[in-house]
Amino acid sequence: MENSTITVIAIILAAILMFVFPLMTLSDTSDDVSQLTVQTATSEFVDNIKKTGKLTEENYGKFIEEISATGNAYDVELKAKILDENIAKKSDKVSKDKIGENQSYDVYTTQILDVLEKDHVYTLKEGDTISVSVKNTNTTISQQLKNFLYKVTGNNSYQITADASGMVTTNGN
Amino acid sequence: MKLQNLAIIFIVIMLPISIVLSAYTRNQIKTLNLQTSYDSKLVNSTYDAVKAFQINTLSNTSSDVASSKMRDIKASANVFFDSVANSFGLSGYNADTIKNYVPALVYTLYDGYYIYSPYTNNLGEDITLYNNSTYQNGQTVQGLKPYVYYSCRYIKGNIDVVITYTLDNYITVQGKVGENYVNKSGYLLDNIDITNDIVKYRNVEIEKENIQERVIIDDDESKKTAIYPYVQLNGVKYYLENDEKIFSVVNGEKMYLSNNLAEKYRNDYFNDDNDSAINYYKKAKEFTDWVRDNLGDLKYSDAKNENGESITDSDGKSVNGLYGNTLIFKKQDGKSIEDEDSNFNEHRIAVIRYAIQKNLSIAIANFNDYSNSNNEFQMPNLSETDWYRIIHHPSLISFLQGLAIGGKMYNGYAVITNDKTQEVVSEDSIFIVNGDQYSRVNEKGLNDKEDLIGYFNVDFEKKLYRINDENYYCYPHDELGSYSSIVNQTSVESYTSIYDYLSDKPDLAKAYYTALGRERYGMYRVNYDNYINN
Numbered sequence: 001m002e003n004s005t006i007t008v009i010a011i012i013l014a015a016i017l018m019f020v021f022p023l024m025t026l027s028d029t030s031d032d033v034s035q036l037t038v039q040t041a042t043s044e045f046v047d048n049i050k051k052t053g054k055l056t057e058e059n060y061g062k063f064i065e066e067i068s069a070t071g072n073a074y075d076v077e078l079k080a081k082i083l084d085e086n087i088a089k090k091s092d093k094v095s096k097d098k099i100g101e102n103q104s105y106d107v108y109t110t111q112i113l114d115v116l117e118k119d120h121v122y123t124l125k126e127g128d129t130i131s132v133s134v135k136n137t138n139t140t141i142s143q144q145l146k147n148f149l150y151k152v153t154g155n156n157s158y159q160i161t162a163d164a165s166g167m168v169t170t171n172g173n
Numbered sequence: 174m175k176l177q178n179l180a181i182i183f184i185v186i187m188l189p190i191s192i193v194l195s196a197y198t199r200n201q202i203k204t205l206n207l208q209t210s211y212d213s214k215l216v217n218s219t220y221d222a223v224k225a226f227q228i229n230t231l232s233n234t235s236s237d238v239a240s241s242k243m244r245d246i247k248a249s250a251n252v253f254f255d256s257v258a259n260s261f262g263l264s265g266y267n268a269d270t271i272k273n274y275v276p277a278l279v280y281t282l283y284d285g286y287y288i289y290s291p292y293t294n295n296l297g298e299d300i301t302l303y304n305n306s307t308y309q310n311g312q313t314v315q316g317l318k319p320y321v322y323y324s325c326r327y328i329k330g331n332i333d334v335v336i337t338y339t340l341d342n343y344i345t346v347q348g349k350v351g352e353n354y355v356n357k358s359g360y361l362l363d364n365i366d367i368t369n370d371i372v373k374y375r376n377v378e379i380e381k382e383n384i385q386e387r388v389i390i391d392d393d394e395s396k397k398t399a400i401y402p403y404v405q406l407n408g409v410k411y412y413l414e415n416d417e418k419i420f421s422v423v424n425g426e427k428m429y430l431s432n433n434l435a436e437k438y439r440n441d442y443f444n445d446d447n448d449s450a451i452n453y454y455k456k457a458k459e460f461t462d463w464v465r466d467n468l469g470d471l472k473y474s475d476a477k478n479e480n481g482e483s484i485t486d487s488d489g490k491s492v493n494g495l496y497g498n499t500l501i502f503k504k505q506d507g508k509s510i511e512d513e514d515s516n517f518n519e520h521r522i523a524v525i526r527y528a529i530q531k532n533l534s535i536a537i538a539n540f541n542d543y544s545n546s547n548n549e550f551q552m553p554n555l556s557e558t559d560w561y562r563i564i565h566h567p568s569l570i571s572f573l574q575g576l577a578i579g580g581k582m583y584n585g586y587a588v589i590t591n592d593k594t595q596e597v598v599s600e601d602s603i604f605i606v607n608g609d610q611y612s613r614v615n616e617k618g619l620n621d622k623e624d625l626i627g628y629f630n631v632d633f634e635k636k637l638y639r640i641n642d643e644n645y646y647c648y649p650h651d652e653l654g655s656y657s658s659i660v661n662q663t664s665v666e667s668y669t670s671i672y673d674y675l676s677d678k679p680d681l682a683k684a685y686y687t688a689l690g691r692e693r694y695g696m697y698r699v700n701y702d703n704y705i706n707n
Binding site for chain 2: 003006007009010013017081098099100101104126127129131133163164165166167169171
């Protein structure tokens with residue numbers, strides 16, 4: 001009797017060791033690869049906006065396609081800080097285009113996407129800032145396995161994240 | 174014992190060990206990843222700040238003037254904090270929090286540097302100030318500390334002078350030489366030969382030249398552009414319009430000179446081709462001779478601190494380049510004073526480095542009084558490559574310390590150089606125009622081309638014009654960047670010294686030396702001796 005109990009325990013342990021662990025490692029690696037792909041795509045996407053001064057529907061579509069190719073669902077947040085004239089400026093000799101001295105207002109994902117849908121391009125100018133952050137919204141296999149073994153993941157946990165931001169250096173039009 | 178039992182005992186022992194070990198390594202990897210990602214974020218933000226500074230100064234014609242420059246720098250610092258807050262946003266930091274972790278931003282410029290860090294506002298004894306000032310007494314303010322020059326005091330015999338060094342060979346001497354008070358500045362150059370009014374530099378004759386660039390004319394609705402001859406005096410370009418009127422462009426707007434002044438400028442500068450380059454070499458020779466005659470005996474060890482004591486580092490040890498019996502300005506056999514490894518340049522670099530290090534380490538250490546974080550702020554060791562970049566270009570050094578990144582505290586810095594600036598005409602900032610394209614000096618085969626003329630790299634950037642409150646941009650030069658040396662660097666020769674590189678390329682050398690002289694001669698100077706007061 002004692003023998004068979006130990007055998008059962010041994011089999012369970014062996015199964016965990018032989019199947020679950022390799023699976024976890026494998027899925028972890030696949031998440032790492034996705035992470036890298038998403039980070040690279042995000043940086044490229046932002047760099048392109050910085051250099052050209054515009055966000056085109058085509059580029060946005062390509063970016064979404066690229067990150068979706070990793071097999072996960074993502075939440076993409078766009079934020080543009082638009083440089084505006086400082087209403088409290090002290091002198092009228094002050095250039096209204098000075099970067100860093102004037103005020104800016106923020107434009108967020110839905111507003112940008114609305115413009116994209118209508119005009120197919122969102123134009124930025126010198127000194128505006130664009131930031132993009134990406135998080136996965138589905139639960140990846142690696143997360144599922146981890147949840148099965150130890151439940152530390154809360155409500156807001158995501159495995160794959162990427163962000164990039166920067167100042168636009170050309171006037172797009 | 175049975176085999177199963179052994180196996181289970183083995184697993185029971187090994188499993189926790191391997192789990193703990195793997196968790197530990199994962200943590201280490203996470204820390205490293207986080208550190209790299211913070212490094213790149215810091216570099217990006219610093220780059221943004223430099224880029225903003227570039228764009229602001231290039232479209233601001235008065236950016237040479239100290240007050241205007243300070244505004245540009247403050248604006249650039251704002252961009253830095255905005256950018257840092259933006260890129261660290263996902264990590265949960267905002268701009269105000271991040272200020273607790275940035276002990277200092279250092280803007281190194283042509284002849285000194287600014288430190289942007291918090292300080293305590295001190296209004297002193299004067300009570301009237303208390304009601305009128307923006308900041309209260311004792312309030313902590315983020316801002317620029319006073320400008321620190323790359324200068325050094327020298328005491329020897331009857332000489333007691335302060336010499337201010339710059340990123341190139343330009344120095345300013347102020348103080349007492351013998352019984353006379355002097356305030357002189359100029360370039361130190363060897364190899365200039367002047368006979369019968371013919372100026373030769375390194376055996377290349379420097380001649381007058383015809384230079385011109387494109388400007389927007391706002392007379393009609395079409396915003397046409399036209400090419401005008403110009404002369405640059407003390408940082409301002411004056412253009413000759415229709416052989417009659419003379420105008421300059423101030424912050425995007427055209428300003429005409431009064432008729433009297435225009436006539437004077439026409440006679441002085443536009444009767445003949447541009448002779449700025451010739452004047453540059455003549456003045457440099459005059460100044461170098463004066464320095465050698467009067468300050469030729471100064472040695473490294475005559476460099477003193479402001480109290481007249483020998484210079485030592487914080488441990489009381491001598492500072493490399495600031496002790497010993499080497500004569501600073503003496504002509505060396507087989508070497509010119511403008512060579513990178515001349516005694517003068519070694520000393521100059523030592524002074525600049527000492528000036529930055531000394532104040533910066535104090536500023537960073539003082540930051541402990543202002544920050545809410547528990548980190549002990551210390552100046553990190555800057556690598557030699559970074560020092561090289563700082564000493565040769567105006568740059569921005571940013572520090573970020575004390576953010577927790579798993580196993581340890583983050584302690585990083587970033588150095589970004591600003592190579593498109595009117596601050597300094599460095600040796601690699603001259604581009605050579607030939608035909609319809611412009612190239613770097615070291616592009617292969619450039620010497621065999623004809624009609625070479627050099628211009629400052631900033632002049633190939635677009636300039637801002639403001640007409641009826643609308644912005645227009647115009648490129649001063651029509652030429653396009655060469656694919657083999659500007660866009661890509663596929664066909665360039667490497668060199669250690671530009672002077673050696675040019676020694677067997679007479680045509681290229683002529684274009685290069687002329688442009689270098691002309692652009693340096695036209696730079697903004699605080700003590701500009703030709704200044705016409707009108």
